[in-house]
Every structure is written in structure tokens, then in C-alpha cells.
Amino acid sequence: MACTPITPARFKEMKPQFAAVDDAIIDGYIALGGLWVDGSWPDRLCEAAQSAIVCHLMTLDGLGSDAESQGQASGSAQYQSVKSGELTLTRFQKTAGAMSHMDWLFQTKCGAFFAQLLSMAKGGPRIAMGGVGGCHSGYAKDWPLGTGGYRDGPLS
Structure with missing residues (x-):
């Protein structure tokens, strides 16, 4: 099926x-x-995936009028600081070479949404597993992103 590019x-x-x-x-x-969202995507997710990845790319380049884009444009998005009383915690972004694909996507809200769509649409083979420890669905969407392990708690 074709994934018609958005306008x-x-x-x-x-x-x-x-x-x-x-x-x-x-x-x-x-x-x-289009490098990320092609004709292999389900039609019902195509528009959402396209808008999410384009938004992610444009936000990273600081092209939007929103605070997230402006933070990327000014460079202030490269770190996050939280202050509580006398304590200040600062988290710096990883350097580009040390970043995984998912780290890169989670730099923006649109990228995080795209990562969720990606795991839904492109999660890999579905297998049923059971035995010791209970039964797991085998769906990649039930695994925490990037861990390769199973989600804790009951499956929904």
C-alpha cells in the first residue's frame, strides 16, 4: 500500500x-x-507517523515557534536543570556519537511519539512465550524501548 506524503x-x-x-x-x-515513513507503514498510521517525524526533524533544527523548538535553536535544550532549595540537578544530553536511535528520537515530544508509533507498526515478529514466569505476549510494544526485556506488570 502507498503511504501518500502529507502536504x-x-x-x-x-x-x-x-x-x-x-x-x-x-x-x-x-x-x-520519507526515509523513516514509507509505503510499508499501515495506512491508518501513515499520516501520524509522517507528521511526527517531520515535526521531530524541524524541532531539532529549531524551526518552530514553540518553546521546544526555540530551546533547540538556542542550544538550551542540550541540558535540563531542576532546582529545589539548595540542590540543583543538571542532566546533559549525550553526544551525537554516543546516542542510540531511540535516544535521538526522545529528544523531542514529536520524536517520542514517533518512537511509540514505530514500536506499534514495526515492532518485529510476534511470538507467544510461556512456561516458567508466566506468559508474555511477545509483542515488541509490550517491551520497554531499547531494553530487549519484558514489561513488568500485567499485560493489557
């Missing part, structure tokens, strides 16, 4: 923080997003 107008409708960005620039990001 810049539809993308701006879905992600208004990019309304001021020129359509030609958005077209370039839509084409780039």
Missing part, C-alpha cells in the same frame, strides 16, 4: 508551531521524513 498545508494544520515556515522548506523535511 505542507496539512502539516501546518496538524503542527501550527510551524505555520511561519516556508512550504518549500517543509517539502524538503517531508521528503527527508
